[in-house]
Amino acid sequence: MVQNEHIVITTSVDLLRVAADELVYAEADGNYTTLVLADGDRRVVTLQLGQLEKLIAQQMPGAAAGFVRIGKSLIVSLNNVRYIHPGKGMLELRNPAGAKYELTASREALRALKEMMERGK
Amino acid sequence: MKEIDDNEIRVIGSADGGRRSGWPWYGWVAVGVVLVVLVAVAATVLLLQTPGNGEAPEPLAETHSASQPLSPSVTRPLTLFDTVVDDVPLTVYSLDCMLPDCPRAGLQVGMPDVEDTSLLLAVMAADVRADNGGIVGDFVVDGRREARGEKKEGYCAIFDGVPVIGRGGEAELKRTMDEGGCFFRQYVLVSDGEAVPPKPKGKNHRRALCVIGHWMFVVASADRESYHDFATALADFGVEDAIALVGSESLLIYRADGGLLHSIGTAMEGENVNFLVWRR
Numbered sequence: 403m404v405q406n407e408h409i410v411i412t413t414s415v416d417l418l419r420v421a422a423d424e425l426v427y428a429e430a431d432g433n434y435t436t437l438v439l440a441d442g443d444r445r446v447v448t449l450q451l452g453q454l455e456k457l458i459a460q461q462m463p464g465a466a467a468g469f470v471r472i473g474k475s476l477i478v479s480l481n482n483v484r485y486i487h488p489g490k491g492m493l494e495l496r497n498p499a500g501a502k503y504e505l506t507a508s509r510e511a512l513r514a515l516k517e518m519m520e521r522g523k
Numbered sequence: 524m525k526e527i528d529d530n531e532i533r534v535i536g537s538a539d540g541g542r543r544s545g546w547p548w549y550g551w552v553a554v555g556v557v558l559v560v561l562v563a564v565a566a567t568v569l570l571l572q573t574p575g576n577g578e579a580p581e582p583l584a585e586t587h588s589a590s591q592p593l594s595p596s597v598t599r600p601l602t603l604f605d606t607v608v609d610d611v612p613l614t615v616y617s618l619d620c621m622l623p624d625c626p627r628a629g630l631q632v633g634m635p636d637v638e639d640t641s642l643l644l645a646v647m648a649a650d651v652r653a654d655n656g657g658i659v660g661d662f663v664v665d666g667r668r669e670a671r672g673e674k675k676e677g678y679c680a681i682f683d684g685v686p687v688i689g690r691g692g693e694a695e696l697k698r699t700m701d702e703g704g705c706f707f708r709q710y711v712l713v714s715d716g717e718a719v720p721p722k723p724k725g726k727n728h729r730r731a732l733c734v735i736g737h738w739m740f741v742v743a744s745a746d747r748e749s750y751h752d753f754a755t756a757l758a759d760f761g762v763e764d765a766i767a768l769v770g771s772e773s774l775l776i777y778r779a780d781g782g783l784l785h786s787i788g789t790a791m792e793g794e795n796v797n798f799l800v801w802r803r
Contacts, residue, residue: 413656416792429747431727431771433653434791446772446791448653459536466536473529475725506726506747510530518532 407462409454411447418445422465426497427478427505428454440497451477472507472515483519488512529724600643600778600803605745611756612745616644616777618801621737626801627684630664630705633796635776637784641802645776646730646741647769647791648679648799649707658795660708661692663699677711677766679732679799680704686739686799688732688766690714707797710750713765718754721767729753730768730775732799735761741768743775743787768799 409425411418424440430451437445437454449457455477459466471477478495484502485494488509495503507515527533602617618625626643635645649670650659661678662670678692682704687695690711699706710721712731726747733742742765744753750767757765775787790796 413793415794429727430725432723433650433659434769434771434773436727436772444772444789446789448651448656448791448793450653453653455535463536467534469535471527471533471535473531473725474527475529475727477535508529511532514530514532518534 407465409457409461411449411454411457413448418447420445422462422468423479423481425469425479426482426495426503427476429505430475438503440499442497442499442501451475470515470518473511476505476507478505480519483515486512486516486519488516600780600782603777603779606760608756608760609752611748611752613756613760614743614745615740616646616743616775617738617740618643622739623685623737625685625739626803628681628686628799628801629684630662630681630707631798631800632658632664632669632794633798634774634790635798635800637776639802642776642784643778643801643803644741645774645798645800646732647773647775648797649709650675650769651791651793651795651797656793656795658707658797661696661706662708662797663696663704663706665705666700666703668700672708675708675710677709678706679709679766680706686732688734688739688764707799710767711765712750712754712767713758713762716758716761716763718751718758720749720751720754723750725749727771729770730773731757731762731765732768733757733762733765735763741775744770774798 407422408419420437420439426438426440428451429436433448433450435447435449435451435454437447439445455471458469468480469477470480482495482497484496491506491509491512493505493507493512495505602619603614605612605614620626630648635642649662652659658670660670660672660675676690677688678695679686679688680692680695680699682702696706698704711719713719726749729744729748729750731742733740742757772788774790777785779785
């Protein structure tokens, strides 16, 4: 993880700045995306998930490889992946404080994620 | 940025997109075989069925009696109750009234005033665009048209503080502009008792503005749900018409027993954040 890399999301009225190691996962909801942060804070931004993915790639080039897009709905930090069960479609994340997040994704996508992490990527 | 399928993953920023599919070629072959078998079985069943011999549709799952009147209450501003339909946990926010004899509804841009003692319920109404922060779809406040767009077919129009919902709504849109009413657009979820799930995929907390007869209420999913599962649960609950409201972690404010305001979700910044608000 490259230190001091951030994504900065601005609108006409506010600015949100999130460090690479603060982002646990992001979840899409149409035109919105919810960012779940390491301190438990949740921020809804008016960005589609694809736009957030692009921001991560552009603004955090060193840390971007630590994040994986899972299907149309999720971006997760690989550092925070605790448990994957493709058969149940279950993905469990833990933030640095130990808080647990249970997410669901397609079995096929989780199978691919499991294989990727088994290979140590 | 290339499109991604729900069955794929990709490492962000990798040169080749890091795209991986968990769906091997033999999976597609298996799907093809299953589809062929299903089509054959369906064709056989259809050929064997004589017209007019179809069974009556099964009754809706018994979850809630829509015709059961709400217990009248003058002391309670709003009733909350939880229910589970089709394994989808739902919370219902119901003003204790029947239309049109309900607290007045209105549409506003900007955050509700939490010091306003007449405030009963406020939910985020129309979506806000990701690219320019504009309101998605036709939007009218007190007769003033603030945004245009018919992509979302569902609508809520408010005349003299009384909301109506449905699909289409061109006549209602014109009427709100003529009569100083309010109007916004959202996805249709249920129409004439049938679930009409919108296209966007993925799971998130969902909200809806629902009607059963003269009973209008707001429903929120307790868990993250797909639009399909949420709309189906509403239809099975007995909802006749429903449109989506802004879901996810968006702000919902309600006045509970004792008169205290409670809030769920987080305030979304932006000059066009808008709310459907009921006041006593």
